[in-house]
Amino acid sequence: MSSKLKKGFAGKRGNKVRSDCYIEIIPKKSGGLKIDIASKVKPMFGISIKKQITEMCAFFNLKNVQIIIEDNGALPFVIAARFEAAVKRLNPAEVKEFLPPMLKSNLKKTSKDKLRRSRLYLPGNEPKFFPNAGLHKPDGIILDLEDSVSHSEKDSARFIVRNALRAVDFYGCERMVRINQLPKGLDDLKYLIPHNVNVILIPKCETGEQVFKTVQEIKRIKTTNNIKNEIYVMPIIESALGVINTYEIASASQDVCALTIGLEDYTADLGTQRTFEGKESLFARSIIVNAAKAAGVQAIDSVFSDINDMDALRESIMEAKSLGFEGKGCIHPRQIQVVHETFAPGNEEIEKAKKIVLAFEEAEKKGLGVVSLGSKMIDAPVVKRAHKTIELALLNKKIRKNWKNETNKK
Numbered sequence: 001m002s003s004k005l006k007k008g009f010a011g012k013r014g015n016k017v018r019s020d021c022y023i024e025i026i027p028k029k030s031g032g033l034k035i036d037i038a039s040k041v042k043p044m045f046g047i048s049i050k051k052q053i054t055e056m057c058a059f060f061n062l063k064n065v066q067i068i069i070e071d072n073g074a075l076p077f078v079i080a081a082r083f084e085a086a087v088k089r090l091n092p093a094e095v096k097e098f099l100p101p102m103l104k105s106n107l108k109k110t111s112k113d114k115l116r117r118s119r120l121y122l123p124g125n126e127p128k129f130f131p132n133a134g135l136h137k138p139d140g141i142i143l144d145l146e147d148s149v150s151h152s153e154k155d156s157a158r159f160i161v162r163n164a165l166r167a168v169d170f171y172g173c174e175r176m177v178r179i180n181q182l183p184k185g186l187d188d189l190k191y192l193i194p195h196n197v198n199v200i201l202i203p204k205c206e207t208g209e210q211v212f213k214t215v216q217e218i219k220r221i222k223t224t225n226n227i228k229n230e231i232y233v234m235p236i237i238e239s240a241l242g243v244i245n246t247y248e249i250a251s252a253s254q255d256v257c258a259l260t261i262g263l264e265d266y267t268a269d270l271g272t273q274r275t276f277e278g279k280e281s282l283f284a285r286s287i288i289v290n291a292a293k294a295a296g297v298q299a300i301d302s303v304f305s306d307i308n309d310m311d312a313l314r315e316s317i318m319e320a321k322s323l324g325f326e327g328k329g330c331i332h333p334r335q336i337q338v339v340h341e342t343f344a345p346g347n348e349e350i351e352k353a354k355k356i357v358l359a360f361e362e363a364e365k366k367g368l369g370v371v372s373l374g375s376k377m378i379d380a381p382v383v384k385r386a387h388k389t390i391e392l393a394l395l396n397k398k399i400r401k402n403w404k405n406e407t408n409k410k
Helices: 042-059 076-090 151-167 184-191 208-224 240-244 246-250 263-270 279-295 310-323 334-343 347-365 380-409
Strands: 008-011 020-027 033-039 065-072 118-123 140-144 174-178 199-202 232-237 258-261 298-303 327-330 371-373 376-378
Touching (some): 118 174, 118 334, 151 174, 151 184, 208 246, 232 240, 232 246, 240 263, 258 279, 279 298, 310 327, 310 334, 347 376, 347 380
Parallel strands (some): 118 327, 140 174, 232 258, 298 327
Antiparallel strands (some): 008 020
């Protein structure tokens, strides 16, 4: 926004807007602070909204201004983000940040090999989806600053996502953010790294150098802000060049936790159409799985775009699992349960894993350096995979039990 504008504004307005607001800041030569609030919940929350706006005006040193607010049930973290966006559109030189308190539940750390069967995408400029997202229990939640946000709203979305990382309870889900395509995405990081994000997704990643630059900027911001928690990166392969350079990308840093693929952009780059059979992407997906395994990181499949066809989703997951993928993207909460159930190991896998673990434990008791099951030798990676299979089986059993209990209560 141009600094020559006579007012700063941000947010959404209209009858269809919910859990959001529209804010205008109009400078005056005199007259002090005037706040006009139009809200369906004004009788209950009008006083608290006015108090919050008054505090923010003092914080940003706004003395003679008219504030117009059209509220549709926005939570305080949303109002704060919209107001800050309006302030900085009015005055781009303003650098102060008005930060909501950090929830203790959002201080949870992550690990490189954390389970990432499902990750739910949420548009970064649509805060109405945030508060309940964690209740659906995806392994990870992706707050998106890239494709789902229009160019004119990129600045505002940064404040929404930053505040959400601090103020929204995601119920233990891994907190991920997809930044914009580099180099613009490097500027996004200063709004994310100090606020306990767990994983940064790098869109349209084509070289190891892009991973290196992202990781170096993350480390710089961590050092500046004395951030101690681990932050990992997940490159998204979305082009023919990216596929060719997949191993270089996967092994560019120890902070890479997984590789994933974006099939819409990849097929567009090939000049073809994405099909249900997926023959056009089989080469790329196989390369990504092999590169990920060679680099010792996870391989995560693309999203499934039909949110109504659960049978087709299940079939797509089974195919992804057969290729070696360990997770899949979700664009709707109803896909999460199907993803978890389908990635869960089958009875045959579980029984085989049990035999491997028991054979390994028996060999350890006897002090044997070599472990065998029947005529086959068992090495450490096989045992590790068997343990993971059993852990997945137990986790899925627990999820099913909780799901049934919640369904019965309803």
